[in-house]
Amino acid sequence: LVQLYIPLNFMGMLYREIKQALIDIDDMFKVLERNPEIEDKPDARPLHITQGIVRFEDVHFAYNPEREILKGVSFEVPAGQTIAIVGPSGAGKSTISRLLFRFYEPSSGRILIDGQDISDVQQASLRKAIGMVPQDTVLFNDTIGYNVQYGRWDAAAEEVKEAARLAQIDRFIGYLPEGYETPVGERGLKLSGGEKQRVAIARTILKGPPVLVLDEATSALDSFTEKEIQDALDRVSRGRTTLVIAHRLSTIIGADEIIVLDHGQIVERGTHTGLLASGGVYAAMWNRQREAEKARETLKRTEEEE
Ligand code: ATP
Numbered sequence: 001l002v003q004l005y006i007p008l009n010f011m012g013m014l015y016r017e018i019k020q021a022l023i024d025i026d027d028m029f030k031v032l033e034r035n036p037e038i039e040d041k042p043d044a045r046p047l048h049i050t051q052g053i054v055r056f057e058d059v060h061f062a063y064n065p066e067r068e069i070l071k072g073v074s075f076e077v078p079a080g081q082t083i084a085i086v087g088p089s090g091a092g093k094s095t096i097s098r099l100l101f102r103f104y105e106p107s108s109g110r111i112l113i114d115g116q117d118i119s120d121v122q123q124a125s126l127r128k129a130i131g132m133v134p135q136d137t138v139l140f141n142d143t144i145g146y147n148v149q150y151g152r153w154d155a156a157a158e159e160v161k162e163a164a165r166l167a168q169i170d171r172f173i174g175y176l177p178e179g180y181e182t183p184v185g186e187r188g189l190k191l192s193g194g195e196k197q198r199v200a201i202a203r204t205i206l207k208g209p210p211v212l213v214l215d216e217a218t219s220a221l222d223s224f225t226e227k228e229i230q231d232a233l234d235r236v237s238r239g240r241t242t243l244v245i246a247h248r249l250s251t252i253i254g255a256d257e258i259i260v261l262d263h264g265q266i267v268e269r270g271t272h273t274g275l276l277a278s279g280g281v282y283a284a285m286w287n288r289q290r291e292a293e294k295a296r297e298t299l300k301r302t303e304e305e306e
Helices: 002-031 093-100 123-129 144-149 157-166 170-175 193-207 223-237 272-278 281-305
Strands: 054-061 070-077 082-086 108-113 130-133 211-215 241-245 257-262 265-270
Touching: 054 093, 070 082, 070 093, 070 108, 070 241, 070 257, 070 265, 082 093, 093 211, 093 241, 123 130, 130 193, 130 223, 144 157, 144 193, 157 170, 157 193, 157 223, 193 223, 211 223, 257 272, 257 281, 265 272, 265 281, 272 281
Parallel strands: 082 241, 082 257, 130 211, 211 241
Antiparallel strands: 054 070, 054 108, 257 265
């Protein structure tokens, strides 16, 4: 029996590795728009994380040579702090996160993590150090448990459950017909945007990366879901260097620094209260969002009264 068990066990491992590799490829090309042209340098070394300080130094970038998207962006996220990037659609916010993952290379300038230029380190080690909660999470056609476990394959079942609890998705899973074994994704149960995002948060909690990128969903969530997700995000970002690509300003009031990006340039930076007091672009964006929210509430109230 032992003789049979060993090869079976090995095949199980192999199957898992192959499946993982296929998912990784899928993940990189489809989900994360990886650019396969970027390769490790021959002498690339693993990224060595000491504190998790992220630094952009005069970064310029263009997808096409005729149109520059980032025009000299510099900022530093100190270890364990949260920086939020806000600005109009198309300003280049998500591009910053793509460059941090090295899906693209800056045309000039440098991106450093703990003093190491990310173009000099092994890409696998870079991606291992960064956790990403994307705008729109793609679930694998597998069980919901598998989708959370994807964050870290060697996590014990208890750790998976704890991550789900912290991400506030455990109760939802508890109500599913087969619990953690319920198939999800295109061929299984379809989850809502908010549920998918919480699965992504659970995955990231399990992965436990020192650096975190949160690309906030643009789509409106109901206020209860939004609060739950915000709580889960706050929990996952505590003590980690975090870059938030924000669409709703209400979610980033507590950020250590807010950077306002417009047409690929930083036009303002400061804390929420500081930026409001200075009465510039951020204050105008804040007022516009508040008015839009008020108008939506009034409309909802009148509809309810009718
Ligand atoms: P949003 O708030 O709408 O998500 P954003 O500030 O995150 O916007 P980016 O996604 O960084 O903006 O895009 C910045 C600009 O780069 C946009 O004008 C966009 O059309 C362009 N762009 C984005 N991805 C590509 C690409 N793969 N090829 C060419 N241009 C691109």
